[in-house]
Amino acid sequence: MSAAPAAAAVRAAEGKPDLAHSGIRIDGVTVAYDRNIVLDSLDLTVEPGEVMALLGPSGSGKTTALRAVAGFVRPVAGRVFLGDRDVTDLPPHRRGIGMVVQQYALFPHMRVDENVAFGLRARKAPKARIPEQVAEALEMTGMAGYARRYPRELSGGQQQRVAIARALAIRPGVLLLDEPLSALDARLRSGMLAELARLHRELPDVSILHVTHDQVEALTLADRIAVMDQARLRDCGTPQELYRRPRTEFTASFVGNANLLPVTVTDEGVDLAGRTLRMPTGEAAAGAGATLCIRPHLIGLGDGPNALRGEVVEIQWQGATHRLHVDIGGHRLKADLRELKQPPAIGDTVTLHFAAQDAVLLGSGVGDG
Numbered sequence: 229m230s231a232a233p234a235a236a237a238v239r240a241a242e243g244k245p246d247l248a249h250s251g252i253r254i255d256g257v258t259v260a261y262d263r264n265i266v267l268d269s270l271d272l273t274v275e276p277g278e279v280m281a282l283l284g285p286s287g288s289g290k291t292t293a294l295r296a297v298a299g300f301v302r303p304v305a306g307r308v309f310l311g312d313r314d315v316t317d318l319p320p321h322r323r324g325i326g327m328v329v330q331q332y333a334l335f336p337h338m339r340v341d342e343n344v345a346f347g348l349r350a351r352k353a354p355k356a357r358i359p360e361q362v363a364e365a366l367e368m369t370g371m372a373g374y375a376r377r378y379p380r381e382l383s384g385g386q387q388q389r390v391a392i393a394r395a396l397a398i399r400p401g402v403l404l405l406d407e408p409l410s411a412l413d414a415r416l417r418s419g420m421l422a423e424l425a426r427l428h429r430e431l432p433d434v435s436i437l438h439v440t441h442d443q444v445e446a447l448t449l450a451d452r453i454a455v456m457d458q459a460r461l462r463d464c465g466t467p468q469e470l471y472r473r474p475r476t477e478f479t480a481s482f483v484g485n486a487n488l489l490p491v492t493v494t495d496e497g498v499d500l501a502g503r504t505l506r507m508p509t510g511e512a513a514a515g516a517g518a519t520l521c522i523r524p525h526l527i528g529l530g531d532g533p534n535a536l537r538g539e540v541v542e543i544q545w546q547g548a549t550h551r552l553h554v555d556i557g558g559h560r561l562k563a564d565l566r567e568l569k570q571p572p573a574i575g576d577t578v579t580l581h582f583a584a585q586d587a588v589l590l591g592s593g594v595g596d597g
């Protein structure tokens with residue numbers, strides 16, 4: 229080992245990671261259990277100071293990816309870099325990483341301040357500095373007034389704040405969050421979402437990898453979202469890119485609500501059950517099959533460009549909107565319509581429309597790369 233990595237390792241061990249060189253690079257990482265591949269050649273970079281959400285269905289490999297970065301699972305192939313350091317062979321406690329998991333994982337027999345100090349002691353941080361770092365971490369998470377309580381004397385949300393304080397106390401360059409809000413009830417969760425967003429603003433140098441299966445969490449907190457399915461990375465982009473211009477049907481359906489309708493490419497646009505819709509079709513050849521993706525809230529009621537007539541088969545009042553389910557030649561189109569003074573009834577024939585630029589064409593070489 230040369231002097232520079234050795235020094236970095238010592239800094240990590242002391243809880244003083246080199247923030248200037250933080251950031252995560254996962255390079256072709258494969259993880260297998262009993263020859264069963266659960267993470268397949270993952271390539272992913274989290275820039276210094278960036279929040280990357282790992283979003284995907286249950287069992288897609290999100291937690292495994294996080295655990296590979298933390299050092300709790302050993303890849304069968306690939307390397308993990310934190311900044312310029314290859315940490316693949318380092319044990320977890322030498323990586324200078326803060327980690328928060330779903331189930332607070334506080335030590336029940338230790339007070340809040342002792343829980344928060346635990347990581348610092350384990351890393352042999354200078355004793356004199358521990359109280360100051362503990363106080364600072366509790367302050368950041370709004371738990372300064374609870375230092376002498378035991379975990380059992382705290383609510384679930386408060387316990388999770390302590391877990392976050394413990395992760396932050398070592399002043400990590402990298403923070404790993406594994407579904408940190410999923411054990412909280414809906415009201416607490418939205419409060420904690422705002423708290424995490426604030427923490428991120430206060431820690432602009434910390435790279436955060438945040439595992440979630442909650443798309444609202446991912447859309448709200450992340451600078452970029454990596455979409456995983458069946459052990460593989462399927463897509464990666466900013467929340468806006470993935471929401472507005474998804475490249476695959478999987479992303480379109482997983483990030484936000486989407487109508488996905490089978491269409492055939494024509495010379496003028498696409499054909500949906502005998503109706504011609506005018507839109508750019510890129511390189512796609514006439515006659516090719518494709519999928520039209522249009523978000524329910526981008527559909528309007530009444531005549532307009534790309535008008536589609538159909539029968540209302542279901543109507544749901546959702547407070548701010550009515551969701552209409554309309555049968556268009558055997559395909560169901562969902563439309564979220566605001567401020568409907570006189571909503572149509574089931575069985576009515578309605579006309580819906582959407583702007584060509586709001587629709588995305590997927591498949592057949594037209595958009596899904």
Ligand SMILES: Nc1ncnc2c1ncn2[C@@H]1O[C@H](COP(=O)(O)OP(=O)(O)OP(=O)(O)O)[C@@H](O)[C@H]1O
Pocket residue numbers: 261266284285286287288289290291292293441
């Ligand atoms: N220790 C283990 N031994 C064997 N298989 C495992 C182990 N840990 C995870 N797996 C398997 O690896 C796959 C990926 O699991 P992982 O926990 O990474 O998924 P996930 O996307 O985080 O799912 P969830 O959202 O449910 O937490 C799953 O099929 C899981 O059963």
